[in-house]
Amino acid sequence: MIDVRGLRRAYPGAAGRGPVQALAGLDLHVPEGSFTSVIGPSGCGKSTLLRAVAGLEDPDDGEVLVCGRPPGAAAADKEIGLVPQTPALLPWLTVRGNVELPARVNRAADRRRSRGGAAVQRGDAAEVLREVGLGQVLDRYPHELSGGMQQRVALARAVAMRPRVLLLDEPFSAVDEITREALRRQLLALWEHVRTTVLFVTHSVREAVVLSDTVVVMAGPPGRVVDVVDVGLPRPRAGADLGGPAMHAVEDRLRRELAAAWAAGTPDGAPAGFPETPAAPSAPEPPGGLR
Numbered sequence: 196m197i198d199v200r201g202l203r204r205a206y207p208g209a210a211g212r213g214p215v216q217a218l219a220g221l222d223l224h225v226p227e228g229s230f231t232s233v234i235g236p237s238g239c240g241k242s243t244l245l246r247a248v249a250g251l252e253d254p255d256d257g258e259v260l261v262c263g264r265p266p267g268a269a270a271a272d273k274e275i276g277l278v279p280q281t282p283a284l285l286p287w288l289t290v291r292g293n294v295e296l297p298a299r300v301n302r303a304a305d306r307r308r309s310r311g312g313a314a315v316q317r318g319d320a321a322e323v324l325r326e327v328g329l330g331q332v333l334d335r336y337p338h339e340l341s342g343g344m345q346q347r348v349a350l351a352r353a354v355a356m357r358p359r360v361l362l363l364d365e366p367f368s369a370v371d372e373i374t375r376e377a378l379r380r381q382l383l384a385l386w387e388h389v390r391t392t393v394l395f396v397t398h399s400v401r402e403a404v405v406l407s408d409t410v411v412v413m414a415g416p417p418g419r420v421v422d423v424v425d426v427g428l429p430r431p432r433a434g435a436d437l438g439g440p441a442m443h444a445v446e447d448r449l450r451r452e453l454a455a456a457w458a459a460g461t462p463d464g465a466p467a468g469f470p471e472t473p474a475a476p477s478a479p480e481p482p483g484g485l486r
């Protein structure tokens with residue numbers, strides 16, 4: 196569903212400095228209907244990768260295909276949904292209005308293209324908002340919502356278009372830990388319902404393991420894939436009592452990989468105090484385990 200081959204992307208450097216090589220010949224394959232997370236140290240190129248898959252960054256070299264087509268073409272047909280780090284809702288539209296907007300814009304574009312032909316039918320905004328627990332606030336405005344609720348609106352807005360590919364860039368990074376856990380649960384339940392192809396950028400090992408089929412570990416800059424880890428936990432996971440030894444083993448492996456990736460991406464290696472030995476095994480999880 197997503198194929199990235201030899202992707203290179205450099206940004207111009209500040210005055211007197213050379214360009215920043217953000218991605219250095221990166222390869223990635225995301226199968227249809229799978230949930231894939233990308234983790235890696237800050238600055239290793241995760242967002243650049245996501246933007247390239249969304250069609251928002253042109254590769255300097257290499258190829259990106261989404262649904263077998265260049266990302267720009269897939270995005271134009273609304274086959275790609277993007278949930279950014281900050282929800283970017285329109286303040287003059289209600290919750291329902293924000294979620295309906297992409298479908299309205301799309302219908303208008305369809306009508307222009309087909310001179311009044313049938314509009315594309317996508318998911319119902321109110322139904323998707325109910326799925327993310329916002330059925331009671333359809334007529335509220337963004338400033339009346341908490342940060343976590345706004346992020347759920349952004350998620351509902353992307354999912355309502357029923358995209359074949361959903362891209363999420365650290366969507367829960369700006370909310371507190373309790374809200375974050377609730378959002379993870381809702382994303383998991385929603386995804387186990389719609390089963391669209393997901394590429395999810397996160398800094399949280401726990402989040403990556405709980406949500407994903409596969410976790411891609413990146414190092415950099417320059418950004419590259421250093422490991423692809425099969426999570427292998429059974430589904431459905433929404434509402435399941437996770438947190439057993441299998442889950443801790445995957446988490447510990449990823450923490451070791453991240454420590455190595457962090458050191459590899461730092462010009463002088465790890466700073467004093469950075470753990471050189473593998474992280475201690477994870478503490479056992481309380482029942483429910485979605486932390």
Ligand SMILES: Nc1ncnc2c1ncn2[C@@H]1O[C@H](COP(=O)(O)OP(=O)(O)OP(=O)(O)O)[C@@H](O)[C@H]1O
Pocket residue numbers: 206207215216217235236237238239240241242243244416
């Ligand atoms: N517009 C830009 N201009 C110059 N350099 C950039 C630009 N965007 C990103 N970079 C650089 O490219 C590299 C990769 O950035 P990117 O944002 O993709 O990393 P990231 O892994 O998503 O980071 P984080 O986890 O902190 O969000 C970094 O070194 C960053 O400084």
